Structures are given as structure tokens and as C-alpha cells.
Amino acid sequence: xxxxxxxxxxxxxxxxxxxxxxxxxxxxxxxxxxxxxxxxxxxxxxxxxxxxxxxxxxxxxxxxxxxxxxxxxxxxxxxxxxxxxxxxxxxxxxxxxxxxxxxxxxxxxxxxxxxxxxxxxxxxxxxxxxxxxxxxxxxxxxxxxxxxxxxxxxxxxxxxxxxxxxxxxxxxxxxxxxxxxxxxxxxxxxxxxxxxxxxxxxxxxxxxxxxxxxxxxxxxxxxxxxxxxxxxxxxxxxxxxxxxxxxxxxxxxxxxxxxxxxxxxxxxxxxxxxxxxxxxxxxxxxxxxxxxxxxxxxxxxxxxxxxxxxxxxxxxxxxxxxxxxxxxxxxxxxxxxxxxxxxxxxxxxxxxxxxxxxxxxxxxxxxxxxxxxxxxxxxxxxxxxxxxxxxxxxxxxxxxxxxxxxxxxxxxxxxxxxxxxxxxxxxxxxxxxxxxxxxxxxxxxxxxxxxxxxxxxxxx
Amino acid sequence: xxxxxxxxxxxxxxxxxxxxxxxxxxxxxxxxxxxxxxxxxxxxxxxxxxxxxxxxxxxxxxxxxxxxxxxxxxxxxxxxxxxxxxxxxxxxxxxxxxxxxxxx
Numbered sequence: 001x002x003x004x005x006x007x008x009x010x011x012x013x014x015x016x017x018x019x020x021x022x023x024x025x026x027x028x029x030x031x032x033x034x035x036x037x038x039x040x041x042x043x044x045x046x047x048x049x050x051x052x053x054x055x056x057x058x059x060x061x062x063x064x065x066x067x068x069x070x071x072x073x074x075x076x077x078x079x080x081x082x083x084x085x086x087x088x089x090x091x092x093x094x095x096x097x098x099x100x101x102x103x104x105x106x107x108x109x110x111x112x113x114x115x116x117x118x119x120x121x122x123x124x125x126x127x128x129x130x131x132x133x134x135x136x137x138x139x140x141x142x143x144x145x146x147x148x149x150x151x152x153x154x155x156x157x158x159x160x161x162x163x164x165x166x167x168x169x170x171x172x173x174x175x176x177x178x179x180x181x182x183x184x185x186x187x188x189x190x191x192x193x194x195x196x197x198x199x200x201x202x203x204x205x206x207x208x209x210x211x212x213x214x215x216x217x218x219x220x221x222x223x224x225x226x227x228x229x230x231x232x233x234x235x236x237x238x239x240x241x242x243x244x245x246x247x248x249x250x251x252x253x254x255x256x257x258x259x260x261x262x263x264x265x266x267x268x269x270x271x272x273x274x275x276x277x278x279x280x281x282x283x284x285x286x287x288x289x290x291x292x293x294x295x296x297x298x299x300x301x302x303x304x305x306x307x308x309x310x311x312x313x314x315x316x317x318x319x320x321x322x323x324x325x326x327x328x329x330x331x332x333x334x335x336x337x338x339x340x341x342x343x344x345x346x347x348x349x350x351x352x353x354x355x356x357x358x359x360x361x362x363x364x365x366x367x368x369x370x371x372x373x374x375x376x377x378x379x380x381x382x383x384x385x386x387x388x389x390x391x392x393x394x395x396x397x398x399x400x401x402x403x404x405x406x407x408x409x410x411x412x413x414x415x416x417x418x419x420x421x422x423x424x425x426x427x428x429x430x431x432x433x434x435x436x437x438x439x440x441x442x443x444x445x446x447x448x449x450x451x452x453x454x455x456x457x458x459x460x
Numbered sequence: 461x462x463x464x465x466x467x468x469x470x471x472x473x474x475x476x477x478x479x480x481x482x483x484x485x486x487x488x489x490x491x492x493x494x495x496x497x498x499x500x501x502x503x504x505x506x507x508x509x510x511x512x513x514x515x516x517x518x519x520x521x522x523x524x525x526x527x528x529x530x531x532x533x534x535x536x537x538x539x540x541x542x543x544x545x546x547x548x549x550x551x552x553x554x555x556x557x558x559x560x561x562x563x564x
Contacts, residue, residue: 042477042478042539043475043548044547045478045539045540045547046478046539046540047540137479138534139479139480139534140479141538244525244526245486245526245527248523248525248526249470249484249486249523249526249528252482252484252486252523252526252528252530253474253484254474254475254476254477254482255476255482256476256477256480256482256519256532257519257521257532258521258523258528258530259521259523273525274525275525306541306542354542356542356543358545364545365545365546365551365552365554366545366546366551366552366554367536367537367543367545368512368536369510369511369512369536369552371510371555387542434540434542435540436538436540436541436542437478437479437538437539437540437541440477440478440479
């Protein structure tokens with residue numbers, strides 16, 4: 001039995017999603033050995049990774065970061081911030097670092113900082129690809145050197161090792177590019193002698209903040225104590241409760257497999273975990289396993305630009321149109337394509353743009369998988385969506401689509417009709433560049449540090 | 461006869477990374493969970509029919525320690541792709557809610 005105790009405070013599920021200041025303070029009162037928080041994931045879709053922007057506003061990120069930084073500095077404990085700025089590429093890390101330095105200046109803080117980069121050099125990736133060191137996960141999009149070239153950026157998801165190296169080299173605050181959420185929390189307890197299965201399972205619960213409570217009200221902090229053969233987890237808001245079921249069921253959330261969770265250095269095995277209520281709001285977890293990986297792998301995430309998009313939002317209320325909605329839109333769509341040919345001749349073919357009409361009130365949410373085929377609503381919302389190689393062409397197509405659908409006739413009415421209630425003027429909304437995820441692969445690095453260079457600086 | 465929606469304490473769906481989506485159906489107690497489990501109404505075949513894919517693409521789990529069924533499938537559209545209609549895959553569980561459970 002290990003006698004070590006490691007106490008961990010998770011600031012929030014995401015830096016920028018928020019937490020109660022009182023909860024963080026309550027957690028600090030329990031004397032954590034470190035504070036952790038991740039700054040994002042692929043959850044908001046491909047846009048942040050592709051564009052370099054953050055999913056949460058700068059002010060939201062700054063508020064959360066400020067409270068965590070002040071608390072960690074006051075207690076003289078490490079602050080580990082993973083996946084900076086939503087996606088953890090170079091621009092995201094740069095934004096998060098800028099915010100961190102601003103806070104330090106405003107608060108007069110001085111500390112050794114490590115910034116760990118995770119965006120991958122394209123030549124390095126091509127070399128690894130040629131060496132057969134990039135392997136597909138399931139399901140994986142097609143991947144070759146062209147995929148690497150087309151990607152706006154590809155990031156690697158670092159494990160716990162670069163965090164520990166930065167701490168060993170004296171960093172008090174570690175800000176990283178894309179990292180495993182769990183790695184933020186698991187590295188320290190494992191090194192302190194907590195069994196890997198317990199440390200990683202605690203990390204998995206911590207990385208979502210207060211998501212593992214019975215009735216989540218809002219994003220909040222969470223506290224775990226790893227000790228010997230178990231960990232105890234409890235929310236910091238006295239109104240929240242962790243129950244054996246709420247903690248056990250957290251391994252379901254956002255995971256394909258509830259029993260096996262793959263990390264760079266191994267796989268968690270939660271199939272034998274035991275959950276026991278210590279009181280009505282604190283749960284003890286034991287008997288979780290962790291099998292070290294036969295081969296260390298780093299997950300890659302990438303996004304490429306698809307084009308530019310413009311949409312038109314409108315509604316249909318006429319019962320006569322609604323009863324023939326599909327055929328009405330089919331004819332309308334054909335007329336849109338015809339008008340595009342009139343305008344652009346053979347300079348644009350149907351391969352150069354995508355026109356997508358979404359019908360809310362019919363199958364807007366589930367698309368072709370919607371089991372209810374019959375239209376029962378008295379009105380529907382249409383989104384006419386054009387994607388093309390430039391914003392100008394996308395907008396041009398969207399305006400053509402608006403005009404064609406607006407006046408598309410039905411046999412019941414003679415004369416010019418206006419069959420679309422446009423919500424806005426102008427009716428179209430330019431959505432800018434749109435992206436798609438283009439990588440679901442792992443890379444076999446030489447060691448856990450190869451892909452993640454560390455930059456050290458003294459903030460003062 | 462009751463529906464899954466009436467019997468469950470939680471029915472939800474979510475992206476599990478950009479390429480997979482997952483559905484959780486959780487019950488408040490072991491009795492209700494075991495009752496639904498015994499009917500066999502939730503299974504890989506019915507999931508494959510709802511989402512129009514082959515049965516071997518469906519991962520199906522019975523998670524006894526939290527009284528839950530869990531289903532994971534490849535997304536019909538990768539998250540954020542042009543024809544994707546539910547980025548977080550948060551509303552794809554709907555067909556399960558009104559599913560009738562025999563013997564309840």
C-alpha cells in the first residue's frame with residue numbers, strides 16, 4: 001500500500017467555460033498539490049483548429065485563467081494548463097500566452113513559465129509518413145502527403161511526459177499546445193507513486209470539472225484525492241453531489257468505449273472499477289486498471305479549408321407549398337443550378353460549389369436518417385447554404401438561391417408568388433471560411449518529447 | 461407499455477471525437493435497467509436499422525455499474541463537414557425516446 005496522498009484541483013472542464021470563484025477557493029482550502037485545467041478540444045468542430053481562433057472569448061479565458069493563476073501563485077503550487085486556446089496550435093498557444101502574460105503584468109506576478117508547443121512541422125510529418133510511422137484510427141479519412149499539405153495545421157496530442165519535464169526544469173506554470181486532457185492530471189500522481197489505474201481514472205473524472213455530479217447546474221471546479229489504492233472525488237459547490245452512478249456514468253460521456261480509454265502511454269481499464277458513496281456527495285473509486293502501451297503513440301488532429309460559405313435563412317408557412325415541399329424545392333434547386341450556369345457559363349461547374357438546402361421542421365436535425373418521414377409542422381425553416389472556392393462566388397450563389405426559391409411557383413396559385421419569408425436584410429449571411437477535420441491518425445514518435453518542444457521563460 | 465423515455469433517467473447522444481458518436485441510455489436503478497435488459501429491445505440490430513448502417517459498425521455496451529446501455533457508431537457525416545447537421549451529435553438520440561418497451 002502506497003502512503004502518498006496527492007490532492008488535485010481541476011479549475012473547470014475548459015478554461016473559458018467558467019467556474020464559481022467560491023468553488024475554486026473551497027478547493028484551495030483543501031490544500032491541493034497542483035491545479036489543472038484544459039483549454040479545449042475538438043468538441044467545437046473543425047473551425048477553431050482550422051482558423052486559429054478560440055472557441056471562447058478572450059475575456060472568458062482571461063477571467064478563468066486569472067483566478068487559477070492567482071490561486072496557484074499564492075499557494076506556491078504548479079498550474080498546468082493544457083490545450084491552450086481551444087485547439088492547441090501555434091496561434092492558439094500564442095493567444096493564451098499573451099493573455100497569461102497580460103494577467104501577470106496586471107497582477108504583478110513573477111514566475112518561471114514553460115510553454116510547450118504541439119503544432120507539427122509539415123516536413124516532419126511527411127518524413128514520418130514515408131517511414132510508416134503514421135497509422136490510421138477507425139474511422140479515418142484518406143491520409144497522404146497531400147493531406148499534410150492541404151491541412152491548415154496538424155497538432156499532436158501530448159502525453160504527461162512533457163508536463164513533467166517542464167516541472168522538473170523549474171516551471172511553476174506550464175501552458176501547452178494540444179495535450180491529452182487526462183495527461184494534465186495523471187502525470188504527477190503516477191510519479192508520486194499512486195497506482196496508474198487510480199491516477200488515470202481520477203484524471204478522467206477531473207478533466208471535465210464538475211461534469212460528474214448528479215445534476216450539473218453550470219461548469220465548475222472539482223476536487224480529487226488520490227491515496228493508496230483509491231481516489232475520492234467531490235464537488236466544491238455544497239449544493240452539488242457526486243454519487244456512485246454519477247461518477248461511474250462519467251466514463252460514458254464523449255467516449256466510444258466506456259471501459260477502455262486510450263492514452264499515449266497506455267489504456268485505462270474501467271471495467272473492474274468499484275464506486276462507493278463515502279457520504280451523500282463524495283465518492284470513492286477503486287480497482288481501476290491501466291495497461292501500459294506496447295508502443296507509445298501520439299494522436300494527430302488536423303483541419304483543412306473546404307471553402308467559403310454563405311447562407312440564407314427563411315421560412316415557409318403556406319400550407320399549399322408545405323404539402324408539396326420536396327418537389328417544390330427540387331424544382332427550385334434545378335432552377336438555381338440553371339441560373340448559375342447562365343451567370344458563370346463553363347467557368348464554374350457543379351464540382352466547384354455545394355448547394356445544400358436544410359429543412360428545419362422536417363429533417364433539419366437528423367437529415368436522411370430522420371425516421372419520421374411525414375411533415376407535420378405548420379411551418380418550416382429553410383437554410384439555403386452555398387459553399388464555394390471564394391466568398392464572392394458563395395455569396396453570388398446564395399443570392400441566386402434566395403431569388404429562385406423566393407418566387408418558385410406552385411400550380412395552386414396563378415401569378416407571381418413570394419414563397420419564402422426571409423428573416424434578414426440582406427437575406428444572406430457570409431460565414432467566411434469553413435473547415436473540415438482531415439486526420440484521425442496516430443504517430444509513433446521516437447520518444448514522448450520529440451514532437452513537443454518546450455520554451456522556458458521567466459515572467460516578471 | 462412504457463417508453464424508453466419514461467423509464468430512463470437520461471437518454472443522450474454526443475460526439476466522441478469528430479468521427480464517432482455515442483448514445484447513452486441510463487436508468488435510475490438496477491431493477492429498471494435489468495428489466496429493459498431482459499426484454500432485449502436494445503440491441504445492435506435495432507441500432508443498425510435506425511442509423512442505416514451494418515451491424516458490425518455498431519458498438520453496443522451494457523454498463524452494469526451505472527445501469528446504462530451505451531451505443532457507439534461512426535458518424536454519418538464527420539463533425540463539421542458540409543452536410544453535417546449536428547456538430548456535437550447532441551440530438552441524434554431522439555428515435556430511442558419513444559421506443560416501446562414490452563412488458564412494462
